[in-house]
Amino acid sequence: MRADVWGPTCCSFDIIETDRRLSTVKEGDWILYPECGAYSLCLSTNFNGFSPPKVLYLTSAENWQNVSRNLQRVRSEGADVPEKILSKI
Secondary structure, three states: OEEEEEOOOOOOOOEEEEEEEOOOOOOOOOOOOOOOOOHHHHOOOOHHHOOOOOOOOOOOHHHHHHHHHHHHHHHHOOOOOOHHHHOOO
8 A cells, every 4th residue: 555644733744755655554553764854853843732742762782882881981070961861771
């Protein structure tokens, strides 16, 4: 099946993709966009009572360990890294 993929609002810029080949999907199914781009979130709107979208960040274990190690290092060098951030690592 081919379809246009739209966000939830009726704003003209809320189109995500046109003529996308999709397998059978139903309302509530997730469609993954691994590299959506910089403007996808900043163009979100509260128009018509909609909240900004929930964002889930995914990374490899190796990248997460690098981030953790670097945050702990810069904190030990005096950078203000809040404890609540370090507690999630």
